[in-house]
Amino acid sequence: MEETPRAKYTEKEKVEVFNNEFLPHINSMYNFGHRLTLDEDDAKDLVQDTYLKAFRFIESFQKGTNAKAWLFRILKNSFINDYRKKSKEPSKVDYQEVESYYNSDDVHHQITTDLRVESLQDMIGDEISNALNSLDVDFRTVIILCDLEGFKYDEMAKILDIPIGTVRSRLHRARNLLKDKLSVYAEKMGYKNP
Amino acid sequence: MNRPNPFTGSSGKKSTCLEMLHAILDGDASEEQQEYFREHMDECMPCYKSHELDIQIKQLIKSKCCGTHVPLDLVEKIRRQMNSIT
Numbered sequence A: 001m002e003e004t005p006r007a008k009y010t011e012k013e014k015v016e017v018f019n020n021e022f023l024p025h026i027n028s029m030y031n032f033g034h035r036l037t038l039d040e041d042d043a044k045d046l047v048q049d050t051y052l053k054a055f056r057f058i059e060s061f062q063k064g065t066n067a068k069a070w071l072f073r074i075l076k077n078s079f080i081n082d083y084r085k086k087s088k089e090p091s092k093v094d095y096q097e098v099e100s101y102y103n104s105d106d107v108h109h110q111i112t113t114d115l116r117v118e119s120l121q122d123m124i125g126d127e128i129s130n131a132l133n134s135l136d137v138d139f140r141t142v143i144i145l146c147d148l149e150g151f152k153y154d155e156m157a158k159i160l161d162i163p164i165g166t167v168r169s170r171l172h173r174a175r176n177l178l179k180d181k182l183s184v185y186a187e188k189m190g191y192k193n194p
Numbered sequence B: 001m002n003r004p005n006p007f008t009g010s011s012g013k014k015s016t017c018l019e020m021l022h023a024i025l026d027g028d029a030s031e032e033q034q035e036y037f038r039e040h041m042d043e044c045m046p047c048y049k050s051h052e053l054d055i056q057i058k059q060l061i062k063s064k065c066c067g068t069h070v071p072l073d074l075v076e077k078i079r080r081q082m083n084s085i086t
């Protein structure tokens, strides 16, 4: 790390970068941490670790680069290293299956979901949030990054260290799984599937 | 309406409806592709319905799953720890 060229920031500039470039994203970061860990205290720890790490390496941050994507990347890596290892459960995402997704004959079925717009309009409670939280963490992550935070494929690829094609297919699988969950809620609410 | 399909990949393979829907929804479509898709929806009911649903879900996710605020004391705690680093 010592070898990389670094911006020379004075202490005052460091605090300015921190305040102007990093802190504005703290609510998004907390939301991301919370949805990854599903625990407020763990989310706080993750956000704190992320910001302190970003501050420690602030000289490797160049003004004008995408601070938000960098922070999300740090948080996601901390999550994998500190939290995911604790649970011995391997990721449930079957990447082989994801990659062959577009080659399946199932495309027509995918497009004609039985979920209807009318049933969504009545989901005023926590159904959406619960449905999102119930997805496997890899699927949850891409939905958060794309739909909540508006990251593009290439930014997500950098945050997650995966190829763009995998981002795309994982996102689409995630959307379908989310629709399945929402269909179940809709059915419980009395919406008959056609 | 026989304009060239701007979704056609470098391989010359035409994108399926599903691939178009995703590119649009994920914000990965160019102006030209968006325009093409708007016209396509007039001719393709499954795309029209699916797009409407996708947009609704996306908007719902945004409105229901955002807006949490970080606990106030956390920012102060981070600042204190920053000062001990420098």
Ligand SMILES: [Zn+2]
Residues within 6 Å of the ligand: B017, B040, B044, B046, B047, B048
């Ligand atoms: Zn279509």
